[in-house]
Amino acid sequence: MVFDxxxxxxxxxxxxxxxxxxxxxxxxxxxxxxxxKPQ
Amino acid sequence: xxxxxxxxxxxxxxxxxxxxxxSLRFLEVESRVAEILEGVMEGAPYAKLAxxxxxxxxxxxxxxxxxxxxxxxxxxxxxxxxxxxxxKLSLNVSHICNMRCSYCxxxxxxxxxGPSLMSAQTAVAALEVVRERFGGCRTIQFFGGEPxxxxxxxxxxxxxxxxxxxxxxxxxxxxVVTNLAYLPDQFDKIVNHFQLHVTVSLDGPAQVNxxxxxxxxxxxxxxxVAENIRRLQSATSxxxxxxATFTMAHRAQGWTGDTLRAFFQDTFDISVxxxxxxxxxxxxxxxxxxxxxxxxxxxxxxxxxxxxxxxxPSGLFDMLPLASKKxxxxxxxxxxxxxxxxxxxxxxxxxxxxxxxxxxIGNVRHGTWDSGVVERLRxxxxxxxxxxxxxxxxxxCRGCIAVALASRGTLNPRDENFCKLIRQGAEETLKGxxxxxxxxxxxxxxxxxxxxxxxxSRTYA
Numbered sequence: 371m372v373f374d375x376x377x378x379x380x381x382x383x384x385x386x387x388x389x390x391x392x393x394x395x396x397x398x399x400x401x402x403x404x405x406x407k408p409q
Numbered sequence: 410x411x412x413x414x415x416x417x418x419x420x421x422x423x424x425x426x427x428x429x430x431x432s433l434r435f436l437e438v439e440s441r442v443a444e445i446l447e448g449v450m451e452g453a454p455y456a457k458l459a460x461x462x463x464x465x466x467x468x469x470x471x472x473x474x475x476x477x478x479x480x481x482x483x484x485x486x487x488x489x490x491x492x493x494x495x496x497k498l499s500l501n502v503s504h505i506c507n508m509r510c511s512y513c514x515x516x517x518x519x520x521x522x523g524p525s526l527m528s529a530q531t532a533v534a535a536l537e538v539v540r541e542r543f544g545g546c547r548t549i550q551f552f553g554g555e556p557x558x559x560x561x562x563x564x565x566x567x568x569x570x571x572x573x574x575x576x577x578x579x580x581x582x583x584x585v586v587t588n589l590a591y592l593p594d595q596f597d598k599i600v601n602h603f604q605l606h607v608t609v610s611l612d613g614p615a616q617v618n619x620x621x622x623x624x625x626x627x628x629x630x631x632x633x634v635a636e637n638i639r640r641l642q643s644a645t646s647x648x649x650x651x652x653a654t655f656t657m658a659h660r661a662q663g664w665t666g667d668t669l670r671a672f673f674q675d676t677f678d679i680s681v682x683x684x685x686x687x688x689x690x691x692x693x694x695x696x697x698x699x700x701x702x703x704x705x706x707x708x709x710x711x712x713x714x715x716x717x718x719x720x721x722p723s724g725l726f727d728m729l730p731l732a733s734k735k736x737x738x739x740x741x742x743x744x745x746x747x748x749x750x751x752x753x754x755x756x757x758x759x760x761x762x763x764x765x766x767x768x769x770i771g772n773v774r775h776g777t778w779d780s781g782v783v784e785r786l787r788x789x790x791x792x793x794x795x796x797x798x799x800x801x802x803x804x805x806c807r808g809c810i811a812v813a814l815a816s817r818g819t820l821n822p823r824d825e826n827f828c829k830l831i832r833q834g835a836e837e838t839l840k841g842x843x844x845x846x847x848x849x850x851x852x853x854x855x856x857x858x859x860x861x862x863x864x865x866s867r868t869y870a
Contacts, residue, residue, distance in 0.1 A: 373438065373442050373468070374438065374442070375437060375438050375442060375472070377434060377478075377707055378435040378436060378437055379435075380732070380842070380853065381847050381853075382492070382853045382857035383728065383845070383856070383857070383860070384862070385861075386593070386725060400507045
């Protein structure tokens, strides 16, 4: 690679998908985010 | 190729940050790369770009492949994959409620089906269906109506899981969403023994909560709910989260998502606060009007950097695609990743479909399952929509298909207001993620600690 390209990551947030699953949420309001979707 | 990459100046001289909207990766690049990408998006010939960058056309091709990463060209899973195990089984154990909230979408708790409680046998039948079809589920949520009015069914499910699902590779998390206007004496023992996660619905202090969240006698609910929160906290580590519905009463009194989150942390030491704008089918624009006051993704996404140590799960949900590098083709998982079962055993995609018999998937007691409903939902993807398929912020797009159905008669949430809100949200999400991305190690560790503490008492590797 002739170009300088470095990927940036936030390792501290990699467990986020599992952590969110810990919560019991789900009133289904528009855009509230409580509804799980296939990842 | 327009808008394929987002490019911002980085702190160092001649450095830029690139976000690839396809692979959802962030890269730090030199200025030559930023110029090439701008040129590609403008449709410039590779030969011209190569001459300007003093490299070969092959170098540019290699660069574009590098930006895509090692993964496949698109990381959107093909629609049709059956989640295994199921993401969330919502058991509506009670279609009776001890409150009468003015904005209730469940018609006082029974969704127009009539008051009823789920029997333990029906609850167990639901578990057996989920085990047979999905091999289990990640989360079992007790919902209603008010689920604590049927705490024996909750106990029966917990005991059944404990006795019969130990052999499954994924053990379900157990959670309940409750108004806590009634707290059974036995409940703290259930919470502690089965590690039940409790989310309480409360809109804020009495002056705003009691405008809409009313007891059966018409009085405000704040006082009794606050007492029960403290009672439960004295015996357990719950409730760990609050769901607050943001209404025009909040607006009139000057509340925002941030000040509400601060209230719950100061008053009850609860740091996970989901603030959702009220939705009224008679005022389809209301949620969009309220959303800007509710959602400050920068503060949600960068806890401890720009605001207090509170977390709004909705902001974290926005960040999920960036954290996981996965771009779901679905707006939501109703009927695919989530199922709701009524007291009578009827299966629906989620609780907001309960008044639409054409979306009834089956019945756990009768052993029926209508694949046609599921197939209809499975085909309802962003990638099947010609506008959404080409949208550079589809990674940030999620919405309630039931609300779309009620508001506009379609399972596709896309409309002018919705898309505007998603675009605004995507900008804020990218801004919040960049704040964390560019922060130092100590700050990142602080973010991790806050998020971890908010969600679970366990540590993760």
